[in-house]
Amino acid sequence: MDDTDRPPSAVHRGGRRKAPVLFKVLAAVAALGLLLLGVLSTPDRALTCSSEVIGEREMVRISGPNGRTADVLAMIDTGASASSMDTALAKDLGFDLAKAPRVTVGSALGREERPVVDSTMHLAGRTFTAKTNVNNRSKRETPVLLGRQDVQGLHVAVGKRLLTQPDAATAPSALRILFTKAPAIDPVSMMALLPLAALLIVLFRVVVGLNTLGTFSPVLLALAYAQSGLLLGVPLTLLMFAFGFSMQPLLRRLHLPRVARLGVLIAVVTSGLIAAQLTLGGFGLSDAWGMSLPVVVTAIITERLWEQWDLDGIRSAGVGAALTMGTAVLVALLLLTPHVRHLAEAVPLQLALVCAVWTAIVGTYCGLRLSELFRFAPAAKAQDVAA
Template sequence: MVAGVAVLAAALTVVLLVHGTREAAPAPRVVGETEMVRVSAPGGESVEELALFDTGASSSSIDEDLAEDLGLDPDDAPTVKVRSSLGVEERPVVGVVIQVAGNTIPARVNVADRDELSTLVLVGREDMAGYQVSVGRSFLTRPDEAIAPSTAEVIFLETPALLPKTLLATLPLCALLVVLLRLWVGVSTLGTFGPVLLGIGYVQSGLMVGLVLTVSLFLLGLLIQVLLRRSFVPRVARLGILIAVVATVLAQLQSSASSAGDVASWGAAIPVVVTATVIEALWATWDEHGARVAAREAIVTLCVSVLIAALLLTPSIRHLAETVPVHFAVACLLWTWVAASYKGLRLSELLRFAPAARRAATGVAS
C-alpha cells in the first residue's frame, strides 16, 4: 500500500516539476496584483514601494508622504478631478517614472492620502498598457527584472504575502515538513502544528514583526503564569484568560499602529488562539521538565516557524501553489502518507545512541 502511494506521489511530483519548469518565469509583461516597484522623480530621487495593480482604477496614484520623500511639490502642481469611493475630489498631478519588471513607465500620477490603504502606490489602467495582471498572484517580478523576488526580499515585508487560496494549498506542505521533523529527525516543539500557524502568521505580518510579537507574548505568558499559579484557577480558565490577554494586547497594538498610519493587520495575521495554546504548552513544559527544556523547545518552535515561513515564500513553492494548487496539495498529501509510514529510529536518536553502538561494536570485536 505504502509503495503504491510512493509511486503515485513520485509521478505527481514529476508532473509538478515539469509544469514548474515550463512556467517558472512569467512573461515579461505579466505582473501580479501586488508588486514591488521603483518610483523615480524628475530630480533623481527614487524609492522602492509596494504597488497595487488595480484594473478597476483608471489613473495611477501615490501617497502624499511618498511624494514629499521624492522631492515633489504637489502644492504647485496642476490638479485633476478624480472619482473614488469617497466621491469626486481634486488631486494634484505630478510626473514620475515607475519601474516594474525591468521596464520603465513614464506616468502622470495623482497625489492622495493613502495611509489607510494597503499600498502607497496604485497603478491604474492608463499606465498598464501592454501588461497583463495575473489575478490572485503577487510578487512575480522585481523592479529591475522580470523574475520573482527571493524569499529574503519578501519575508520581511509587513504585508500579506500569500492569498488565502495559496495558503490553503501550502498547508499540506507544512504538514509534510512537521511529519518529517518529528518522525524522521525527532524535533520536539510546543504543540504539534503550532509552529505551522505561527509561520503562516509571519508570512502575513512580516518576519520581524511576527517574531517580536511572539517573543513578547511568550514573556507575557510566563508572567501571567506566575500570577495565575497563586489563584489556583483550572486549566480551562487559565487558557481563557490567556486568550483574552493575547487578544487584548494585539488589539491595542493594532489600534496604535492604525493611529500612526500603519496598515499592517497584526491582529488578523498572528493567530491568537494558537499563540495562547503554544504559551500554555510552554507553561506545561516548564512545570514538568524545568526552565531549560522549556526554553529549548520555545527556541526550536520559533526556528521551525521561521523555516516554514521561508519555505512558503520560496518562489518555486509560491508558483506551484498559485498555478496548480490542487495538484500541489495532493502531491504533498501523498508524500506525507509515505513519510508517516517510517517506523525506524529518529535522527536525534541515532546521534544519541551512536557512541554506545560504537562501544558495543568495539567490545564484540575484542
C-alpha cells in the same frame, strides 16, 4: 527523548544494524539540507503563463528627479483613473511639491487640489512615466496606488499578490516576500500548501528528532508569517508570549482547569492583537497581517511554554520556543518559494495527494533520529574504547 512519534516496533528495537541506520539518517539530513538550500537559492520564475499578468499588490520601483529610487509596495486599482503617491515618499525622492502643478481630484471625502509629479516607475520589467498626484497615504496599506492609465496592457489577477518584481516579470524570492508586509498566498494555494508544510514537520520530528511546542503549531505560525511577514509576525508572537506569561501568576492562584486557562489565554492574546491592530492601523500596517496570527494556537503554545518551564527550567523552555519559531520560519520560506507557489497554483490537488503519500513514507522510518545519534555518541565512543 519522546517516543510518541515513533512506531511501536521501533521503540524496543535493538541497537544492531547501526551502519545502515546511520546511512539512512545522513541521507535524510542531506536531502533536508538540499531542500533548504533550494529554498534559499532557488532562481526566480514566473508564477503565471503570461508575462502580462500582475497581482493586486506588486513591488514597484520609483525614480525621483535627482536619481533617487525606492522599491515600495503598490496597490493596483483599475477602478481609479490616476495614480497617487504618499507625500512623505515624494519628498524623500526629491520632488519639489511647492512648485509642482496642481490638479483637482474628487474622492469620497470631497474635491481637493493635489500636486502632480512626473515619476519614472518600473513594474514587472516595464519602465514608464506616470503622472502621479501626491496626497497623504500614511494610513493606507500601500504608499503608492497605480490607476488603470498606468497599467494598460497588463492583466490584474484577482486575489493574487507579489507575482512580479520591478525589474522582471518573475516572482520575488521567499526571503524578500518574508520581509514585505503583504500577503502573497491566496486562500486556494494556502490549502494546497498545508499538506506540504505538514510533510516537512513530520520529517523534522521523525527523522531529525526536533520537538516543538505543539506538533503542528509551527505550520500555523508559518502561515501567519507568510501572510504578515517576519517584521510584524515575529514581534507580535513574542508580544503574545509576554502577555501570556504576565497572566501566569494570576492563573496559578485561581487554580483554574485547563479549558478555563486556555479561555483566559485566548482572551488575553486577542486583546493584545486588537491593541496592536489599533496602534499599527495608524501607520497603515493593520491590513498587512489582520487576523493572520492564529490566536488559539498562540494561546496553546504559551501554555506548553509554561509547562516546559515548570518541568525543565527556563533554558529548556527558551530552546523549545526558539525551535518552534525557527521551524515556522523555515516552513514559511518553503511555502513562499516561487517553484512551490507555482505548483500550488497550477496543480493544487496533485500536490496535496503527493504530499500525503510522501508523509506516509516518511512516517515508516524506524531508525535512530539525528538528535539521538548526537545524544548517544559519547556512550558509543566509550563502549568502543572499552572494547
